[in-house]
Amino acid sequence: MSDTDAQRRQFLKTSLGAAAVAIAPGMLLFETARGNTEAASSKVRWGMLIDTAQCTQGCNDCVTACNKENGLSGGTAPTDSQWIRKIDLKDISSGHELSLPMMCQHCAEPPCVDVCPTAASFKRADGIVLVDRHRCIGCRYCMMACPYKARSFVHEPLTDQKPDVPRGKGTVESCTLCVQRIDKGQQPACAEACKNKAILFGNLNDENSEIAKKVRSVVSVQVRADLQLNTGIRYQGL
Amino acid sequence: MRLLVSLLLCLCIPMTWAADANAPKLDIGKGGHCVRDPQWMRKNHMHLLIHQRDETVRKGIRDDQVSMKNCVDCHASLKDNSVIARDDSFCVGCHRYEAVKIDCFECHSSKRQTALAMKDEK
Numbered sequence: 549m550s551d552t553d554a555q556r557r558q559f560l561k562t563s564l565g566a567a568a569v570a571i572a573p574g575m576l577l578f579e580t581a582r583g584n585t586e587a588a589s590s591k592v593r594w595g596m597l598i599d600t601a602q603c604t605q606g607c608n609d610c611v612t613a614c615n616k617e618n619g620l621s622g623g624t625a626p627t628d629s630q631w632i633r634k635i636d637l638k639d640i641s642s643g644h645e646l647s648l649p650m651m652c653q654h655c656a657e658p659p660c661v662d663v664c665p666t667a668a669s670f671k672r673a674d675g676i677v678l679v680d681r682h683r684c685i686g687c688r689y690c691m692m693a694c695p696y697k698a699r700s701f702v703h704e705p706l707t708d709q710k711p712d713v714p715r716g717k718g719t720v721e722s723c724t725l726c727v728q729r730i731d732k733g734q735q736p737a738c739a740e741a742c743k744n745k746a747i748l749f750g751n752l753n754d755e756n757s758e759i760a761k762k763v764r765s766v767v768s769v770q771v772r773a774d775l776q777l778n779t780g781i782r783y784q785g786l
Numbered sequence: 787m788r789l790l791v792s793l794l795l796c797l798c799i800p801m802t803w804a805a806d807a808n809a810p811k812l813d814i815g816k817g818g819h820c821v822r823d824p825q826w827m828r829k830n831h832m833h834l835l836i837h838q839r840d841e842t843v844r845k846g847i848r849d850d851q852v853s854m855k856n857c858v859d860c861h862a863s864l865k866d867n868s869v870i871a872r873d874d875s876f877c878v879g880c881h882r883y884e885a886v887k888i889d890c891f892e893c894h895s896s897k898r899q900t901a902l903a904m905k906d907e908k
């Protein structure tokens with residue numbers, strides 16, 4: 549490097565430094581952050597209590613609302629993403645029939661997170677289990693590990709995603725409990741859409757919340773409780 | 787004296803950039819004042835984004851100002867509401883020039899939110 553080059557470099561360095569100083573006072577104006585600047589806290593454990601008695605057979609409102617909120621196609625082929633599905637159950641001996649929504653159960657001990665080789669699957673401090681698509685390599689280990697068949701793989705390129713819900717080919721996805729809404733203090737789209745109020749959403753850790761009170765007073769079960777995953781989604785009347 | 791020369795030079799950098807005949811002429815959309823000084827943004831926007839993406843996805847911190855959504859809202863073209871649709875679109879214009887592939891928009895919406903909301907209502 550010639551002397552002139554070295555000088556130029558030095559000159560550039562100092563001038564960039566000066567630029568930073570010169571701009572700093574103006575920048576402060578734009579530093580004030582907006583939106584939700586608080587991180588999810590482990591004081592909160594988001595969960596749902598689903599009252600199967602209130603869930604009507606044939607009603608698909610929660611599924612439709614989920615698809616709309618998160619920009620899913622609504623297709624039900626094996627290669628289509630489904631974040632929530634309606635399941636019809638029948639007790640063969642008694643003939644008793646039930647219909648209920650089923651989605652990621654937001655396990656406290658999520659097997660999907662255990663097996664993920666890239667730490668793309670992770671549990672947020674407030675109990676929401678998510679896929680970080682910036683890291684997901686599409687290996688689908690999590691799909692195999694999940695006992696609830698909650699996860700979908702995006703097979704085709706997508707266009708016109710929702711600004712709040714980035715989704716893309718080659719990554720795995722599942723119910724996010726509508727984080728984008730929860731972080732704004734709203735309810736998940738499915739809970740809000742259910743006319744019969746079959747889905748009760750709230751903070752399980754707050755003993756005064758409606759959901760905590762109800763979980764204390766009624767019998768609710770976790771699907772496959774034997775796996776001891778401590779799911780955030782509970783069902784009443786199952 | 788040194789400071790004065792430096793300041794002069796700072797003013798000159800954007801000018802020389804603009805004067806380069808091959809430099810992309812971008813459709814900056816609404817434009818206006820960015821969250822940082824433009825010269826800084828040209829060099830460092832990816833550091834802002836990569837930091838913010840971890841904050842948002844993994845911790846739930848949603849600082850609207852440095853969100854991808856906010857970038858697109860200001861910089862999408864006023865003609866087609868997109869940051870990638872044409873050769874002079876805000877993101878694509880520079881990235882082609884610098885030969886750096888972006889894959890942000892394989893997942894993230896490249897359209898201005900207000901435009902999408904209007905489409906939804908129709």
Ligand code: SF4
Pocket residue numbers: 651652653654655658659660661677693694695696697698699722777
């Ligand atoms: S239900 Fe499946 S995807 Fe959801 S947290 Fe549990 S293991 Fe993971």
Ligand code: SF4
Pocket residue numbers: 660663664665666667668669679683684685686687688689690691719720
């Ligand atoms: S598909 Fe993605 S999220 Fe699932 S285990 Fe593999 S890397 Fe993790």
